[in-house]
Amino acid sequence: MGRVIVITSGKGGVGKTTTTANIGMALAQRNRKVVVIDADFGLRNLDLLLGLENRVVYTAVDVLSGQCRLEQALVKDKRRGNLVLLPAAQNRTKDSINPAQMRQLVSALGKVFDYVLIDSPAGIEMGFQNAIAAATEAIVVTTPEISAVRDADRVIGLLEANNIKKSGLIINRIRPKMVAVNDMMSVEDVTEILAIPLIGVVPDDEKVIVSTNKGEPLVLSGTPTQAGSAFENIARRIEGEKVEFLDLTVKDGFLSKIKSFFTKPV
Amino acid sequence: MFIELLEKLFPNLNDRNSRQEVKNRLQLVLAHDRSDLTPQMIESMRREILEVVSKYVDLDADAMDFALENSSRVTSLVANLPIIRVKKPEFYTVKGEGISEESPMDDLPEIQIDEAAIGDLQLELEAVKPTNSEVSSEVKSETVES
Numbered sequence: 126m127g128r129v130i131v132i133t134s135g136k137g138g139v140g141k142t143t144t145t146a147n148i149g150m151a152l153a154q155r156n157r158k159v160v161v162i163d164a165d166f167g168l169r170n171l172d173l174l175l176g177l178e179n180r181v182v183y184t185a186v187d188v189l190s191g192q193c194r195l196e197q198a199l200v201k202d203k204r205r206g207n208l209v210l211l212p213a214a215q216n217r218t219k220d221s222i223n224p225a226q227m228r229q230l231v232s233a234l235g236k237v238f239d240y241v242l243i244d245s246p247a248g249i250e251m252g253f254q255n256a257i258a259a260a261t262e263a264i265v266v267t268t269p270e271i272s273a274v275r276d277a278d279r280v281i282g283l284l285e286a287n288n289i290k291k292s293g294l295i296i297n298r299i300r301p302k303m304v305a306v307n308d309m310m311s312v313e314d315v316t317e318i319l320a321i322p323l324i325g326v327v328p329d330d331e332k333v334i335v336s337t338n339k340g341e342p343l344v345l346s347g348t349p350t351q352a353g354s355a356f357e358n359i360a361r362r363i364e365g366e367k368v369e370f371l372d373l374t375v376k377d378g379f380l381s382k383i384k385s386f387f388t389k390p391v
Numbered sequence: 392m393f394i395e396l397l398e399k400l401f402p403n404l405n406d407r408n409s410r411q412e413v414k415n416r417l418q419l420v421l422a423h424d425r426s427d428l429t430p431q432m433i434e435s436m437r438r439e440i441l442e443v444v445s446k447y448v449d450l451d452a453d454a455m456d457f458a459l460e461n462s463s464r465v466t467s468l469v470a471n472l473p474i475i476r477v478k479k480p481e482f483y484t485v486k487g488e489g490i491s492e493e494s495p496m497d498d499l500p501e502i503q504i505d506e507a508a509i510g511d512l513q514l515e516l517e518a519v520k521p522t523n524s525e526v527s528s529e530v531k532s533e534t535v536e537s
Contacts, residue, residue, distance in 0.1 A: 271413050271420075278421050307410040314414055318421065320464045 127158075129231055129241045130363070131260035131289070135276030137247030139268045140297040143333060144356070145244040146174040148264075150342040151360035153208035157239040160199065162230070163213040164256035165246035166221055172212050175202065176340025186214040189226050195233055204345060209238075219251045224258030231259035249283060257284065262291040265321065268298045269310040278319055293324030295359065300329045301373040312370075325359035326370050327352050422461035433459070440470065449475040 132145045142165075149161040162185070163171040172178040183198035202208040211230070214221060234241050245256035257263070263284050267277040277294075284292055296315050303309035316323045330352035336343045343353035344360075351371065358368045428436075437457045444450060456471040 271417055274417055275420060275424065279424060282425065304410070307408045310410055310413055314410070318414070318417055 126232075126235045127237075127239045127241055128262060129235060129243070129260045130262045130264060131164075131243040131245050131257050132264045132266060133245035133253065133256065133280055133284075134247065134266040134273070135249060135280040136267075136273045139266050139273050140327070140333075141247070141266050142170050142174055142244055143337065144264070144266050144295060144297065144327075144359075145171060145242055147342045147344050147353070147356035148360050148363070149208055149240075149242050150175075150202075150205065151344045151357050152240050152242075152363070153202070153205040154344065154357075155360060155364065156207065157364075158207045158237065159240045159242065160209050160211060160234050160238045161242045161244060162211045162234075164227070164243050164252060166213045166217050166219045166252060167215065168246065169213040169215050171244050172200070172210060173340060174337055175208075175210055175342065177202065177210050177212075178340070181210075181212045184212045184214040185230060186217050186221050188230065189222065195230070219246065219255070222255055224255055227255045228259040249279065253280075253283075257287055257289060260289055262293075263289050264293050264295060264324065265319075266295045266297055267315065267319070269296060269304075269312075269315055274310070274315055274318060281319060281321055292321045293362075294319055294321050295325040295327060296323070297327045298329040299326060299373060305374070312373075323370075324362045325355060326373065327355040327359075328371070328373055418461055419459075422459040422466055425461060425464065426459055426466040428459070433457075436468075437470075441472075444472055446478070448477050451475050 132141050132148070134141050145161055149159050153159045161171060161175070163169045165171070166186070172181050177200045180200050183193040185198065187193045188195050188198045199209045199211055202210070211234070231241055231243070241259075243256050243260055246252035265277050265280055265284075267273045281292060294316065296312050299312060300309055304311045312323065312326050328351045330343075330350060332343060332346075332350045333352050336346060342356075343350055344356050346353065355371055358371070361368045423430075440457075441450065441455075451473040454471075454473045456469075458469055460467045460469050
């Protein structure tokens, strides 16, 4: 049975889907067999971030209703054949599937794949309950903002209550310059508050937007990016490797201080 | 313009530290979120605790502090109740008639001592008087989040 990991956050827009796409691709690049499940029924996006939207024919709901076989609904990535997507239905709501059906799908997929990554919808309602139903591990994504951290805390409580004991924290979109001038919570601040093990720190990176525009996860692009290597490191940590966190401290030399003094608008 | 220039020259003097502010706000809101206590429950708990404590001591209502705190997913109720005075002073001060420093010893009867009976348990028991325990000014109770 492969590892079943749900990627969740509580708050929307903190980077769950981007994280799922990149970790899925990074694990696939390490020659693991990976399936990513879009559990956001009605508002699916994982297909877009992977650039597979034109190849979606059937969805999880079609499998469950017996309109197609599971193999027919799975979309194989052409760049990495060992990464496949199980798309969510776009024309249905989150109530069109229940936790038992999710377990049914995941237990079938777990027999074939090393990793089953479930991209959870925002919120803590039915869609979230479905997404966590079959998972044995969780990755909680947050940003260093008050609302995202509060929602992450709520989700961590719910994960514990649902017997998902192994959770890792990803702090996304950190801006080292703002942390340096005490205008943003640091990685340590957030980790201390949420009190679960940290498995990744992803700096705010404009390249992420470029990569979503192209439907090509950052870890695939040939040129190394800060965010891309952060996701690669997360994949290695998931596999049990000890990897140092990226050094994101701002080099505040005398010259750069003078430079920023003259370039900053007064 | 001039003040902004100064702020840029000495960024550390600028006390607008939003990082500390957001941490404090988060810690407070999470203490409430995690404990699952409604503000009404906290208020009625506060009232009842004060009622009990006020039976014994007068409290300084202005300096009182009653809050939920949080560290590594454990919520604590921390109450700081400064005591102005204890309500039953007779427990702590010696009161009695006819005791004054001037009274000469000659007026009092002689106290007898029996050397053989020293350490006799029966005698000690009679001598025991009720004494009062100390009062703590801090009430602390912990609830672990389920």
